[in-house]
Amino acid sequence: MQRNTVQKRQVMDIVAQMANHPSAEAVYDTVHSAYPRISKATVYRILKDEAACGGLLAVDIPRDVNRYDHRTDPHWHIRCRRCGRIGDVEIGSEPIDMGGAPHGWSVERIGVSFEGLCDECAGLTDGE
Numbered sequence: 001m002q003r004n005t006v007q008k009r010q011v012m013d014i015v016a017q018m019a020n021h022p023s024a025e026a027v028y029d030t031v032h033s034a035y036p037r038i039s040k041a042t043v044y045r046i047l048k049d050e051a052a053c054g055g056l057l058a059v060d061i062p063r064d065v066n067r068y069d070h071r072t073d074p075h076w077h078i079r080c081r082r083c084g085r086i087g088d089v090e091i092g093s094e095p096i097d098m099g100g101a102p103h104g105w106s107v108e109r110i111g112v113s114f115e116g117l118c119d120e121c122a123g124l125t126d127g128e
Contacts, residue, residue: 004054007035008050010031011031011046011080012050012070014030014031019094023067024066024067024068025065027043028044047068051068052121054072055072057069060111067086071088075088075089076091076108078114078115078116079114080115080117080121081117085088085118085119087101
């Protein structure tokens, strides 16, 4: 059973407030500025533990640092190739057929990420 410590509530509140798929370092910086006595190891452990038990979603974007998402419902992510901003991609209500798993395997999670340009950076690409 996981304990609901003051530090855990602080970290989880900050991740929800940031709501921008923050890195562990960004979460630590924000939490530490509000609560200077919390250690980096504590923040990283809380993030890792919460992702492992489903309280947070660990966002794995290729060529990027590990990030965390307060949204744990099924959705995918898109990363702007210019500024690095991460956005959510909603999954439709229809079942997704990704093909069959190899014999002897069971699929537990499907991870999909997209890359493109965010609306702000797309405006900067005129003439490219």
